[in-house]
Amino acid sequence: MSRKISIPAIVFSILLVSVSANIANAETIPEWVKNNALWYGQGVISETEFLNAIKFLIENDVLIIEGSDMKFSNNVDATVIIPNGNSDIANVGFYLPLNLEIPVGVTVTWVNDDSVPHNIQSQDDSGKVIDIFNSPPLNTGDRFEHTFDEEGVYKYHCSWHPWRVGLITVN
Numbered sequence: 001m002s003r004k005i006s007i008p009a010i011v012f013s014i015l016l017v018s019v020s021a022n023i024a025n026a027e028t029i030p031e032w033v034k035n036n037a038l039w040y041g042q043g044v045i046s047e048t049e050f051l052n053a054i055k056f057l058i059e060n061d062v063l064i065i066e067g068s069d070m071k072f073s074n075n076v077d078a079t080v081i082i083p084n085g086n087s088d089i090a091n092v093g094f095y096l097p098l099n100l101e102i103p104v105g106v107t108v109t110w111v112n113d114d115s116v117p118h119n120i121q122s123q124d125d126s127g128k129v130i131d132i133f134n135s136p137p138l139n140t141g142d143r144f145e146h147t148f149d150e151e152g153v154y155k156y157h158c159s160w161h162p163w164r165v166g167l168i169t170v171n
């Protein structure tokens with residue numbers, strides 16, 4: 001892995017990757033990455049701040065540099081599946097994954113793949129529902145999104161099947 005890349009080359013690459021990814025898949029690049037590149041281009045943030053943002057991406061394996069290639073890893077595409085059979089306590093049926101680990105700024109999408117409705121309700125440590133992310137009823141195939149802007153371990157459950165508890169770990 002080579003990290004001897006000039007600053008203008010990094011800026012150019014980020015902008016290029018952002019533009020290409022926008023065309024291919026707008027959900028691949030977190031909004032704050034685009035904003036950082038934009039702000040640096042406009043002189044709003046310093047070179048150090050911009051480089052720190054790039055460093056963060058590399059250290060967290062969001063941005064992978066191999067030789068002259070640069071790509072974003074798949075862990076920015078964060079999905080939790082509510083699997084078929086999740087409603088029945090007798091089934092395995094855990095959220096997939098049960099504990100999703102993501103960097104700060106990532107949007108998580110829950111997808112209901114079960115045959116019955118579910119919801120997603122954030123909870124405090126004692127299991128009480130709190131107002132961080134709270135979905136409406138999700139019918140089969142429905143999706144719910146939440147962007148995690150702060151580090152922490154976030155617990156959630158489904159109010160109709162409260163034995164189904166999942167975690168989102170943001171670090």
Ligand SMILES: [Cu+2]
Nearest residue numbers: 118119158161
């Ligand atoms: Cu449920």
